[in-house]
Amino acid sequence: MRYAKVVVDVPVLTTNRAFDYIVPEQLEEWIEIGSRVGVPFGGQTIQGFVVELQEASMVGSDKLKAIKEVLDLYPSLSPELVQLAGWMSKTYVCHEYTALQSMVPSALKAKYERYIRVDLDMAQQSILSPEAQQVVLAVTKAQPILVDELFKQFPDASGILKEMLRQGLLLETRAAKGRVAIKKLLTVSPACSKEELSAWINQLPAQSRKQKEVLLHFQNHSEPVLLTELVKQLNISSAAVKTLEKKGILKVEEVEVFRDPYAERTFPRTTALPLTPDQAEVLEEILQALRQVQKETFLLHGVTGSGKTEVYLQAIEFCLSQGREAIVLVPEISLTPQMVERFKSRFGDEVAVLHSRLSAGERYDEWRKIMMKNARVVIGARSAVFAPLTRIGLIIIDEEHESSYKQEESPKYHARDVAEMRAQYHQAAVILGSATPSLESYYAAHK
Known part of the structure; x- marks a missing residue:
């Protein structure tokens, strides 16, 4: 069994240290120093950074909780930056989590969503009003349900909801949600040879003129092209492409793309100038x-x-x-x-x-x-x-x-x-x- 020391997103003086967590066997391959993880803390799931991995813990494993999830495929921070955050915490007298968080882009900073769940044991033992029974049924169905969603379903029951929360029938939790926004676009490419494309062009009926135009394009250009560019270039609708995809003639795939703030600009290459x-x-x-x-x-x-x-x-x-x-x-x-x-x-x-x-x-x-x-x-x-x-x-x-x-x-x-x-x-x-x-x-x- 492996253990991780995690600095959690509770930036107050009493939590300015790393807490021990069990690394679940199914997550061992994914958790490294610098990984962002979701961990249970104080009855809710919050974000933290792994700052150390070890084979043993000074705290008994029966008293430790396990890491719930890994938020990224690869560590957000290198061991060097994790070490640097520790130095910053001591030098600038700040919470170590605050230092770690300052090193990642805002898209990776935790956004928390509030959820409501039902204490099922308490609900079974309680005598509930018809309105409360409806609330329990709705929350149990989702288990948990977003706070905003619950209030939308019961806009006139705020008093009942507040009382159920006070009694402990309903429990509020927070869960960290990564705000990562990877941009993805659809690309189109041929799924068959040029000879097969020619055969399909001859087979398609005369009224499938737009589909034929698409296939003619890929007879001359076999490399993948963005769906948006293809639609604009050939003045067609995406429906023609979707139809050809269903027939197995074309492939439509999702690819990651970088948002380049300088994509519209060209930069003529320069070489070193003579020095004084x-x-x-x-x-x-x-x-x-x-x-x-x-x-x-x-x-x-x-x-x-x-x-x-x-x-x-x-x-x-x-x-x-x-x-x-x-x-x-x-x-x-x-x-x-x-x-x-x-x-x-x-x-x-x-x-x-x-x-x-x-x-x-x-x-x-x-x-x-x-x-x-x-x-x-x-x-x-x-x-x-x-x-x-x-x-x-x-x-x-x-x-x-x-x-x-x-x-x-x-x-x-x-x-x-x-x-x-x-x-x-x-x-x-x-x-x-x-x-x-x-x-x-x-x-x-x-x-």
């Missing part, structure tokens, strides 16, 4: 640290327009050539389309962008892109410091003196300090760029 002697000297020092794979922090002091960004770009290029990854932090106000364009033009689809102006779905998909190793360069505002990269070689903090790198609400972290901790773990280089460095960075550079 000063730029070349600075870059060489940074590359030396990258070659030696050692943690080192550099203060790049230069006025606006002095060429700091080109140094960043060439340092990242070298970092990627080593098979490692890079994070670029930029103040939200400076994260302009022009700034994004410079990085996208140099590194193309390997760039993921994380900032508050993206929709929740777009941010989630950019985060998934990083998780799936489809992006090795992350550019974003303060919270991008938590990007789920696992082979970080370089972290750049542009305009490092900006106060926006300090978060005002809990966890009240400073992105520069968090970046230093991540760099220490990965033995990565850190570049602090500024025209007016902060006093502490300037002092540290001259020590």
